[in-house]
Amino acid sequence: MRRLIHNDLEKCVGCNRCTRVCPIEEANVTTETPDGSIKVEIDNDKCIACSACQHACHHGSRYYEDDTARFFADLKRGVRISMFAAPAVQTNFYDWGCVLTWLRNLGVDKIFDVSLGADICTWAHIRYIQKNGPSPIISQPCPAIVNYILLHKSELIKYLSPVHSPMLCTAVYMRHYEGVTTKIAALSPCVAKAHEFEATGIVDYNVTVKSFYEYVEKNRIIMPKNPSGFDHYDAGLGTLYAMPGGLKENVEHYTGKALRIDKAEGPSLVYKALDGYARQPLGKLPVLFDVLNCAEGCNLGTACRHDLDVFEINTIMDKARQAAMHDENAIHYLDQLFEAFDQNLHIEDFMRTYNSAAVRKIPVTEDMINEAFRMLEKFDDISKTYDCGACGSNTCRELASKIAKGIDIPNNCADFVSRSARAKHKAVTTLQKNSLNDLAIIQRDTGKVKELTDGIMASVEAINEAITSNAIMVKEIEKIALQVNIISINASIEAARAGEAGRAFATVADEIRKLSQRSNESAQMTNAASVKASEAVTSINEMIALIGDNVNNCYNEVVDITEKTKKVLNEETGSAVV
Numbered sequence: 001m002r003r004l005i006h007n008d009l010e011k012c013v014g015c016n017r018c019t020r021v022c023p024i025e026e027a028n029v030t031t032e033t034p035d036g037s038i039k040v041e042i043d044n045d046k047c048i049a050c051s052a053c054q055h056a057c058h059h060g061s062r063y064y065e066d067d068t069a070r071f072f073a074d075l076k077r078g079v080r081i082s083m084f085a086a087p088a089v090q091t092n093f094y095d096w097g098c099v100l101t102w103l104r105n106l107g108v109d110k111i112f113d114v115s116l117g118a119d120i121c122t123w124a125h126i127r128y129i130q131k132n133g134p135s136p137i138i139s140q141p142c143p144a145i146v147n148y149i150l151l152h153k154s155e156l157i158k159y160l161s162p163v164h165s166p167m168l169c170t171a172v173y174m175r176h177y178e179g180v181t182t183k184i185a186a187l188s189p190c191v192a193k194a195h196e197f198e199a200t201g202i203v204d205y206n207v208t209v210k211s212f213y214e215y216v217e218k219n220r221i222i223m224p225k226n227p228s229g230f231d232h233y234d235a236g237l238g239t240l241y242a243m244p245g246g247l248k249e250n251v252e253h254y255t256g257k258a259l260r261i262d263k264a265e266g267p268s269l270v271y272k273a274l275d276g277y278a279r280q281p282l283g284k285l286p287v288l289f290d291v292l293n294c295a296e297g298c299n300l301g302t303a304c305r306h307d308l309d310v311f312e313i314n315t316i317m318d319k320a321r322q323a324a325m326h327d328e329n330a331i332h333y334l335d336q337l338f339e340a341f342d343q344n345l346h347i348e349d350f351m352r353t354y355n356s357a358a359v360r361k362i363p364v365t366e367d368m369i370n371e372a373f374r375m376l377e378k379f380d381d382i383s384k385t386y387d388c389g390a391c392g393s394n395t396c397r398e399l400a401s402k403i404a405k406g407i408d409i410p411n412n413c414a415d416f417v418s419r420s421a422r423a424k425h426k427a428v429t430t431l432q433k434n435s436l437n438d439l440a441i442i443q444r445d446t447g448k449v450k451e452l453t454d455g456i457m458a459s460v461e462a463i464n465e466a467i468t469s470n471a472i473m474v475k476e477i478e479k480i481a482l483q484v485n486i487i488s489i490n491a492s493i494e495a496a497r498a499g500e501a502g503r504a505f506a507t508v509a510d511e512i513r514k515l516s517q518r519s520n521e522s523a524q525m526t527n528a529a530s531v532k533a534s535e536a537v538t539s540i541n542e543m544i545a546l547i548g549d550n551v552n553n554c555y556n557e558v559v560d561i562t563e564k565t566k567k568v569l570n571e572e573t574g575s576a577v578v
Contacts, residue, residue: 014038019392097227
């Protein structure tokens with residue numbers, strides 16, 4: 001089937017509102033992206049286009065597709081098109097007669113009222129029951145209901161009414177009895193009608209009321225002032241089909257309470273009712289089960305404007321009801337209408353057959369469900385029946401079944417995520433407490449290193465002072481050596497003057513000079529060593545100072561981290577951590 005409901009996964013926030021309202025368990029597939037985001041995607045093969053998810057989505061992730069753009073583009077190209085309009089047009093547009101005039105001005109050939117097709121639908125149902133006996137029938141004006149049965153409840157196909165919906169009855173009437181040869185467009189309130197049109201091949205465009213209205217607003221179209229009507233005689237009670245229980249009310253008008261007619265509307269009720277219908281024995285089923293996907297009927301259908309007041313719509317509908325059922329001329333007209341149908345219409349033209357399109361459900365066993373519960377860390381009855389519904393499933397077991405089928409994930413379970421978060425938080429708190437103890441040890445040891453570094457710097461400073469003192473002494477030795485050298489030279493001169501008598505004294509003077517020279521050389525060597533030692537000590541001093549700065553910074557950071565950790569633990573535990 002054509003894909004009608006679409007995903008924009010960029011806008012999906014994984015809120016599960018779509019899953020919560022969807023009547024089909026396997027129509028939504030929940031996955032987790034690499035960044036941890038949860039996304040819910042439609043399985044189009046199982047979607048029935050009920051549009052519940054589209055209306056539930058607050059983020060624009062779900063949207064529908066129709067033929068409005070193609071319809072207007074074809075009109076502009078000169079394609080000949082006739083139309084029929086659902087009763088919802090009369091409740092969604094205050095100037096609907098002017099809308100019909102505008103469409104004709106655009107080139108639409110003929111325009112029919114689906115209310116006429118609804119009258120034909122009622123007539124065909126009554127005549128079918130009269131001919132075949134009061135066997136159980138499920139009404140099928142709602143294509144989402146038909147999709148549900150064809151795809152997911154094929155055992156109910158035998159109960160589906162063989163009579164076409166009001167829209168298809170209108171299209172058949174246009175083709176077979178009014179000679180319409182153009183393409184046919186439906187101005188409809190329903191997204192899923194496109195599937196009905198696709199299956200029957202009679203209608204070419206599903207132009208939805210909402211998209212039509214948005215087109216008019218976007219293009220700032222000013223409607224003509226002169227309203228016009230439909231291209232056929234007036235309809236009867238068919239307008240009431242757009243209201244909940246409309247088919248039931250129409251049939252009962254002609255048959256009274258002779259037939260049991262049950263009804264169900266709204267996605268939260270109707271699909272459960274159909275499931276129950278399938279389980280009932282034949283004797284407990286009504287002759288006619290009037291079912292609608294939309295709780296407020298087609299006037300507020302899946303593709304209608306939803307800014308309208310339901311009471312205002314029902315007031316319009318009630319005026320039509322009162323006019324048709326309490327005016328003598330109108331009542332007489334209803335009788336004449338059926339007589340005209342009997343004379344001019346062939347009931348077989350308005351019948352359809354159905355082909356099952358049943359999709360295979362994903363098989364799941366009890367062992368697989370138990371394994372899913374294990375993944376969710378749910379091991380007892382209390383945790384397995386937490387049933388908060390945050391995941392979009394009604395029960396934890398339903399979620400476990402989806403996980404077993406591979407269409408949901410454990411991280412979509414709020415209870416599981418919450419418990420995991422609490423466990424991780426506890427582990428982090430324990431780690432923080434352990435880290436606090438480790439930080440205390442680091443702080444103590446860093447303090448000791450700081451003390452040792454300070455002691456080393458003091459010792460190096462003492463060495464530096466000693467080297468400086470040694471350099472001063474070397475200078476003094478150099479001065480003394482110089483003076484001794486001068487004295488020895490003078491003594492040598494005097495010894496030479498004394499001759500033989502001064503020879504011994506000259507020898508002593510020479511030895512003194514040599515001693516002076518050796519002393520000076522030693523002083524020079526000592527001075528060079530002192531310079532090198534001073535340079536080495538200066539370099540060591542710089543490195544020790546750098547180490548000292550790093551140790552101080554490390555110590556301060558450890559103190560800061562310790563205080564912050566204590567503060568976090570105090571806030572989390574509510575008690576003082578020392």
